[in-house]
Amino acid sequence: MKNIIFFGPPGAGKGTQAKKISEYLNISHLSTGDILRKKLLDKDDLANELKSIMSSGNLVSDEILNSIVALRLKTEIYNGFILDGYPRTLAQSVFLNNFFTENSISINFIFNIQINFEILKERILKRSSEESREDDNIDVIETRYNEYLNSTEKVSNFYKENNHSVFYEIDGSQQIEEITKKIKKILKKS
Ligand code: AMP
Numbered sequence: 001m002k003n004i005i006f007f008g009p010p011g012a013g014k015g016t017q018a019k020k021i022s023e024y025l026n027i028s029h030l031s032t033g034d035i036l037r038k039k040l041l042d043k044d045d046l047a048n049e050l051k052s053i054m055s056s057g058n059l060v061s062d063e064i065l066n067s068i069v070a071l072r073l074k075t076e077i078y079n080g081f082i083l084d085g086y087p088r089t090l091a092q093s094v095f096l097n098n099f100f101t102e103n104s105i106s107i108n109f110i111f112n113i114q115i116n117f118e119i120l121k122e123r124i125l126k127r128s129s130e131e132s133r134e135d136d137n138i139d140v141i142e143t144r145y146n147e148y149l150n151s152t153e154k155v156s157n158f159y160k161e162n163n164h165s166v167f168y169e170i171d172g173s174q175q176i177e178e179i180t181k182k183i184k185k186i187l188k189k190s
Contacts, residue, residue, distance in 0.1 A: 001078070001079065001080040001108075002025055002027060002080040002108045002109065002187070003080055003081055003100075003105055003106065003107050003108050003109075004018075004021065004027075004080075004081070004082045004083070004107070004108060004109045004110070004111070005082075005083045005087075005107060005109075005110045005111075005159070006018045006082065006083065006084045006085075006110075006111050006113065007110065007111070007112040007113070007152065007155070007156040007159070008111075008112060008113030008114065008115070008170075008172060009115065009117075009120055009145055009148045009152075010120070010124065010141070010144045010145065010148060011115070011120040011121075011123045011124040011127065011141075012113040012114070012115045012120065012172040013113055013115070013123075013172050013176065013179065014084050014085070014113055015031055015033070015034075015084055015085075016176055017111070017113065017170075017176075017179055017180060017183060018031065018082045018084035020180050021082060021180070021183055021184075021187070022082045024184065024187075025080065025082075025187070027076075027079055027080040027081055027082060028072075028076045028079065028080075028081045028082065029081075029082045029084060030069070030072050030073070030076070030081055030082065030083055030084065030086070031084040031085050032065060032068065032069065032083075032084070032085040032086040032088075033084075033085045035068055035072070036050055036054060036060060036068075037054075037133075040054070050064075051134075054134070054135055055134040055135055055140070056135075056140065056143060057135055057140035057141070057142075057143030057144040057147065058143065058147060059088060059089065059147050059151065062089055062091040062092055062095070065086060065088075065092055066091075066092060066095045069083075069086055069092075069095075069096070069099075070095075070099060073099060077103050077105055080108075083096075087155055088147075088151060088152045088155065089151050089152070089155065090151075090154065090155060090158065092155070093155050093158060093159070107159075107163060107166055108166060108190075109166050109168065109186070109187065109190070110156075110159055110160075110163060110166055110167045110168065111168050111170050111183060111186075112156050112160070112167065112168065112169050112170065113170045113172040113179070114169060114170065114171060114172055115171075115172035115173050116173070117145060119172075119173055120141070120145065121138070121141055124136050124141050125137075125138065125141075166190075168183075168186050170182060170183065
């Protein structure tokens with residue numbers, strides 16, 4: 001069984017790689033961004049609140065995220081899973097660690113996909129025309145990137161220090177297939 005976390009700034013290719021690896025290992029891909037975007041379709045009060053937060057590039061509250069993740073992970077703990085976009089804050093990582101301890105599971109692999117901001121900007125703008133995501137425009141990109149630097153990077157650094165043996169840095173500027181190949185090699189080796 002494999003429990004995996006993907007870290008990296010928005011646009012680094014986490015989602016693409018997480019999807020490919022989830023198909024390769026036949027485990028669930030839990031993208032909190034995708035789960036939240038689906039929720040927006042409900043068009044209720046919560047959806048309206050989420051929409052204004054997400055379209056500005058800010059983070060949704062830990063409370064909402066933790067309950068979404070706990071609910072989804074409960075059905076996956078016997079199969080293994082990939083977390084993509086979570087945890088993004090220290091409070092989320094504390095919640096996740098408690099969840100792991102309570103359910104006697106652990107993290108087997110953490111992939112941190114790194115890429116510089118100029119390449120990110122180009123990629124996100126390309127994705128914006130392909131997927132028409134409201135948060136993929138130049139004004140919002142900087143807010144999302146700053147959320148990453150101010151919050152999520154601290155979380156990945158924390159995991160890097162405390163889970164060093166399962167933490168792998170991945171160069172996100174390479175071609176998609178090259179990156180997938182590297183990740184699969186690490187999965188096979190360990
Ligand atoms: P993503 O597709 O992962 O880039 O997520 C899109 C947006 O969903 C983010 O900019 C946040 O507004 C929200 N979001 C996704 N995951 C989280 C999380 N773990 N914590 C807070 N907000 C999140």
